[in-house]
Amino acid sequence: MSKRIFVSATNTDIGKTYTSKLLIDALSRLGYRVGVYKPIETGVMTHPYDGDELYQCALSFNPGLSVLSLDDIVTLQFPLPAAPFVANEGRAIDLASFDTALAKIESLCDIVIIEGAGGLMVPIDEQTMMIDIPRYFNAVTFLVTHCNLGCINDTLLSLKALEDAKLPHLWGLNCRSNDKGFETTSLPYLNHRFGSVYQIDKDIDTIAKALLDTISLHNEEKA
Numbered sequence: 001m002s003k004r005i006f007v008s009a010t011n012t013d014i015g016k017t018y019t020s021k022l023l024i025d026a027l028s029r030l031g032y033r034v035g036v037y038k039p040i041e042t043g044v045m046t047h048p049y050d051g052d053e054l055y056q057c058a059l060s061f062n063p064g065l066s067v068l069s070l071d072d073i074v075t076l077q078f079p080l081p082a083a084p085f086v087a088n089e090g091r092a093i094d095l096a097s098f099d100t101a102l103a104k105i106e107s108l109c110d111i112v113i114i115e116g117a118g119g120l121m122v123p124i125d126e127q128t129m130m131i132d133i134p135r136y137f138n139a140v141t142f143l144v145t146h147c148n149l150g151c152i153n154d155t156l157l158s159l160k161a162l163e164d165a166k167l168p169h170l171w172g173l174n175c176r177s178n179d180k181g182f183e184t185t186s187l188p189y190l191n192h193r194f195g196s197v198y199q200i201d202k203d204i205d206t207i208a209k210a211l212l213d214t215i216s217l218h219n220e221e222k223a
C-alpha cells in the first residue's frame, strides 16, 4: 500500500515547506526513496517556488525523480496568492485530476510527502476544503504549528478539526530562533495536556519514525 504524508499547518507561512524538507532528509537517511507532491500552489506568477524547493530537496536524495518536470510536482498553479477557491474564482476542482500526477511520482519513490496550501480550513472549491485532501489521498497528516504566543489556541483548533474528521495525524512545533518566551508562556500547558510534544528541529528523526509507524497502522486498518 502507498505511503503518503500530508503536511499541513495552523496557517500559511508556518513552515510546511521547511518541515517537509527536514522530513525528506530524515526519511532518506532511513533508506526510503522520497517523492514530493504539491497538488495546488497559489501565488505562482512565473514559477512554483514552493514546489521547486520541495523538488530540488527530494531530487538531491532521489535522483530517479529527475525524469519529472516541475509541472508533474505542482498540478494546479494560480497567480493570485490566496486560497485556491479565491485564486480559481470558485470554479470546481476535480480531485481525480491529481491521481495521475501522484501515480507518476509514486512510481519513482517509496513514500511521498504532499504539501497542502495554507491551513486545514482553506477552501479549494465549493465542495472541498484542504482537510479533505488527506482523506482523498489516504494520507497520514503531519500538522506543523508555531511557537509564538497564541500557539495553544491555533494548535488545539487544528487538532480538533483533525480529530473530528477522524484523520490519522501527528503534529510538531516549528520553533524559530527569534521566538521569545515559548518555554515559559506556552510549553507548560502543551506539556501538561499532551505529556510531551515534538519540536521539529530537535525531534525530526523521531517524528519520521513515528510517521512511518502511524502509516503502517493506518494501512493495516484500511487493508
Ligand SMILES: Nc1ncnc2c1ncn2[C@@H]1O[C@H](COP(=O)(O)OP(=O)(O)OP(=O)(O)O)[C@@H](O)[C@H]1O
Pocket: 009, 011, 012, 013, 014, 015, 016, 017, 018, 019, 050, 116, 117, 118, 174, 175, 176, 177
Ligand atoms: N524553523 C525555522 N527557522 C527559520 N526560518 C524558518 C523556519 N521555519 C520556516 N522558516 C522560514 O519561514 C518562511 C515560511 O516557511 P515555509 O515556506 O516553510 O511556510 P509554509 O507553511 O510552507 O508556507 P506556504 O503556506 O506559503 O506554503 C520561509 O522563508 C522559511 O524558510
Ligand SMILES: C[C@H](N)[C@H](N)CCCCCC(=O)O
Pocket: 012, 013, 041, 042, 043, 080, 081, 082, 083, 084, 117, 118, 119, 121, 122
Ligand atoms: C499564497 C500562500 N503562500 C499560500 N499558498 C495560500 C494561503 C491561503 C490562505 C487562505 C486563508 O486561510 O485565508
Ligand SMILES: [Mg+2]
Pocket: 016, 017, 018, 050, 115
Ligand atoms: Mg510552503
